[in-house]
Amino acid sequence: MNFIKKIVSKSRSQEDGIFFEKISKILGFKPENLKYYKKAFTHRSANIIDEKGNPFNYERLEFLGDAILGSVISAFLYKTAPTGDEGYLTKTRSKIVSREHLNELGKDFNLLQFVESKVAPTHFGENIHGNLFEAFIGAIYLDKGFVTCEKFIERKIIKIYVDLDRLDGKITSYKSLLIEWCQKEKKSFHFEFIEDNGIEGQKFFSVKLSIDNKVVSKARATSKKKAEEKASQRAYFAFQEKIDGK
Amino acid sequence: MNFIKKIVSKSRSQEDGIFFEKISKILGFKPENLKYYKKAFTHRSANIIDEKGNPFNYERLEFLGDAILGSVISAFLYKTAPTGDEGYLTKTRSKIVSREHLNELGKDFNLLQFVESKVAPTHFGENIHGNLFEAFIGAIYLDKGFVTCEKFIERKIIKIYVDLDRLDGKITSYKSLLIEWCQKEKKSFHFEFIEDNGIEGQKFFSVKLSIDNKVVSKARATSKKKAEEKASQRAYFAFQEKIDGK
Numbered sequence: 001m002n003f004i005k006k007i008v009s010k011s012r013s014q015e016d017g018i019f020f021e022k023i024s025k026i027l028g029f030k031p032e033n034l035k036y037y038k039k040a041f042t043h044r045s046a047n048i049i050d051e052k053g054n055p056f057n058y059e060r061l062e063f064l065g066d067a068i069l070g071s072v073i074s075a076f077l078y079k080t081a082p083t084g085d086e087g088y089l090t091k092t093r094s095k096i097v098s099r100e101h102l103n104e105l106g107k108d109f110n111l112l113q114f115v116e117s118k119v120a121p122t123h124f125g126e127n128i129h130g131n132l133f134e135a136f137i138g139a140i141y142l143d144k145g146f147v148t149c150e151k152f153i154e155r156k157i158i159k160i161y162v163d164l165d166r167l168d169g170k171i172t173s174y175k176s177l178l179i180e181w182c183q184k185e186k187k188s189f190h191f192e193f194i195e196d197n198g199i200e201g202q203k204f205f206s207v208k209l210s211i212d213n214k215v216v217s218k219a220r221a222t223s224k225k226k227a228e229e230k231a232s233q234r235a236y237f238a239f240q241e242k243i244d245g246k
Numbered sequence: 247m248n249f250i251k252k253i254v255s256k257s258r259s260q261e262d263g264i265f266f267e268k269i270s271k272i273l274g275f276k277p278e279n280l281k282y283y284k285k286a287f288t289h290r291s292a293n294i295i296d297e298k299g300n301p302f303n304y305e306r307l308e309f310l311g312d313a314i315l316g317s318v319i320s321a322f323l324y325k326t327a328p329t330g331d332e333g334y335l336t337k338t339r340s341k342i343v344s345r346e347h348l349n350e351l352g353k354d355f356n357l358l359q360f361v362e363s364k365v366a367p368t369h370f371g372e373n374i375h376g377n378l379f380e381a382f383i384g385a386i387y388l389d390k391g392f393v394t395c396e397k398f399i400e401r402k403i404i405k406i407y408v409d410l411d412r413l414d415g416k417i418t419s420y421k422s423l424l425i426e427w428c429q430k431e432k433k434s435f436h437f438e439f440i441e442d443n444g445i446e447g448q449k450f451f452s453v454k455l456s457i458d459n460k461v462v463s464k465a466r467a468t469s470k471k472k473a474e475e476k477a478s479q480r481a482y483f484a485f486q487e488k489i490d491g492k
Binding site (some may be wrong): 052054055059060061062063064066067068070071073074075078082083084085086089090093138141142145146147150 | 310331332388
């Protein structure tokens, strides 16, 4: 009996080790308390209760993460758009934290791979991605506090996904901007794709963008178009001074 | 000419000194940068622009303060109500940050005294109090960061104004609870009021609550009833163990 217990607890800790590594990779730092992240990925159907008898699932963390995300995005907008009035700030925040955008973020981080549930993930519907993403933000806040959570959101979300020029409709495609510039400068450009499979048949596309046969940026997303656009945006920011200077 | 300039700048700095003292008293700590607080109390009618040509008034700070307050209250509820589901948390947060409640907070802090405007404050309407309050929270966040702002909200708002038992409808009057307890314990109780005037005819009532001729709590509010209730609540918490123990 003791022997079985040991095996079980050993395999549990190996499982935790893999989870710890994967979460650390997404976070860019080591989590303090894995419990919060486990909760963030536990669906109510798993029917787990904690040591105090309260439901152990991500629903309350969604509430928390949504509020924390809202305040970080608000502070970012306040600082970045000094000419925008209250109406502009409110509208732009809504675009950034839209259900559609949160679902995209959840998918890009491939959070579904961590879900603990009694129901097959195919039954969850599209919003599961955004819900997991919000819960994940809640878990980071509880684990590491506001400042670390804010830095994570800035580094992994705002810097990569939030582009005010685009949200304001000033730029509709970074790919077009880049192509235009390459043609003008007589430079060659080339996208190279690798396809990989997430769980539940969710395909991901990794892309390398080369200009004059040198890789200038990389990206990964759930469609070729999105991956191209992300890589183009990254290259655009890297080349921005050159492009704007012409 | 130089002489006039000096007088003006001296009187300006005296004015700042008074403002600094009053704000420090409300905050419970010294502000770092008064500019944020000035902005929080400048109405758009004052028509002021900052050094970069952007409007200098509290409207954008309201947006920021609202979001920061929302996240602090959310984190508080998440931690304090472990049995409440997402619906309960959302509903309770709405009650705490309701327009009515924010107006009450703005009034109790008497923020209207600081307003810089070209319009008489009587034209502002009731919501000015809540708007100033939100902008004030935004200013604290910009001046001192999230953690200090959170502590201010916990110390000056949650501890004094937020009472989950009451919000949940379990307790409707602390005054009744206290009176009941005093009668049972054969103790005398007594409220003593002092009336003072804020600006624009806004009256305030300060109350001292004595039990067996000893002052046990104090409070100040815009009506006698509210002041009594606040003082009773404070006394209730102080006596809670005794009361609950019976």
